[in-house]
Amino acid sequence: MSARDDFARALLDPDQPCPAGLVAWNGSDPARRFQVYRNNVLVALVDALADGFMVTRELVGDAFFRAMAAAHARAHPPRSPVLACYGADFPGFIARFPPAAGLPYLADVARLEYLRVVACHAADVAPVSQAALAARLADEAGLPALGLGLQPSLAVLSSRFAVVSLWAAHHGVGDLAAVLPEAAETALVLRPGLEVEVIGIPPASGVFIAALQSGRPLGQAADEAMALGVGFDLAATLGLLLQKSAVTALHPSGSIS
Amino acid sequence: MSAITTKSISAASLALAVGAALSLAAAPAAAQDRMADKEKCFGVALKGKNDCKAGAGTTCAGTSKVDYQGNAWSLVPKGSCEKTASPSSPTGHGQLAEFKEKKV
Structure with missing residues (x-):
């Protein structure tokens, strides 16, 4: 010693x-x-x-x-x-x-807060242009194998508790007294620009985004989300990612090095 | 739910969804505006406090043995969680001391 x-x-x-x-x-x-x-x-x-x-x-x-x-x-x-x-x-x-x-929900609230810390300090990566994604539509057969790179700040937290509502209520959004802590919620954390955002998303959207983040291509990620059997709005989920400048790369072969 | 379902989403459905997503997101100014405006930003301004600041808690007396440890373990967590709704609570709100007893 x-x-x-x-x-x-x-x-x-x-x-x-x-x-x-x-x-x-x-x-x-x-x-x-x-x-x-x-x-x-x-x-x-x-x-x-x-x-x-x-x-x-x-x-x-x-x-x-x-x-x-x-x-x-x-x-x-x-x-x-x-x-x-x-x-x-x-x-x-x-x-x-x-x-x-x-x-019991305290640890997940802390997880959400730490994801915000990480997102705050994550690298900035320029998003792909919507024109570049639109151009992929010309190759419809290649879409299922298309891989999407996502912002380094992005994270999905799937919780058995109402982490998004609890977090939001403590920031003046919504009524804390109306929050049921035992209601499962999925949080999307990301930083489009300078502000870290916490967005409540449906569980299937969380599965989809997490699959994309793990490097699985569009078709497979959508299959996994639909397999959850709770309803999955692919267009809305993709639209959200695009709105939030979350898509940073297109990998036509689906292979993400 | 049957074991034989191995259906995959078709390329055509994907194309429809991507097209719809693009039109949903066709507000390119929104992301730029967000960077420019100066909204207050909760909890983002983190700083590494590794210096000896002259604020509350940083006394320059040797209080390293005097912390909350001794009595904290018996403290019931309190705060705004007591305003948090709870279906299992007779008051309809979290009552932390009773919380465990309610869950049989």
Whole structure:
């Protein structure tokens, strides 16, 4: 164990002693200075989560959230110096966090919020022109094998809970008291331009978009969506993707390298 | 629902749908406008706070052992979820303490 490992471990565990060998520049007590630093590290991590998971925080209250976030920060410290994207493991942590078991939808709300964080920082890719897609209509027989590349910011979250309504109600859209948390909803997260959007979509549309995102061609993705047997509006789903500038590439062979 | 159904969508149906989608989306200005206007944007302005800011919570006292951990576990999550509708609740809204008891 190197001194650096000792230092890192002691930073996240308040029961660890101050690492040996520390010296303060002005001769003050290193143990006390270390405690200040330790406190600020944890506060910074908790604040970063509080910024990214605002609805999750509102759902449980600030005190509960900060305690949960601190427990997560100690168990799963950041693996990247980019703190803006910290929290990938947080939804899974919430799902297994016994004190939050009374709110079964909390983890999915957190998943949705993390997808927004990822979408916010995702790369910008220019959408394909509608003329380019229209040109593919000339080769009707090739359409089923046509692959569609989608924006890096795009994600689909299929939840057993009303994540979109819950999230929206916390942003002033809709009446929170009218939201039934147990109603399954599918969320489409993407960033057309500068704003991250959360859009509630039918479950079959979610299956379709997720299949496209996995690289399956148009025909196969549509088949999978229809196989759900709950009704699938292909034109509306494609129209939404085009409206939101979500289609970034056309792969005529269906092969996406 | 039978096992023998392996029907695939026809190329013609796909062409119809793509054509309809294109006409649905034929509002090319919309996406551009969205980038230009200045609506307030919830939760997007994230920043990596890795410095010692002089805000609430960042005391410069050694409070690293003093956090919510001790009493938080007994806290019932509270907040706006208590306003959230619940069909299994006698009040019609989430009552967090009773929530688990209701689910037999």
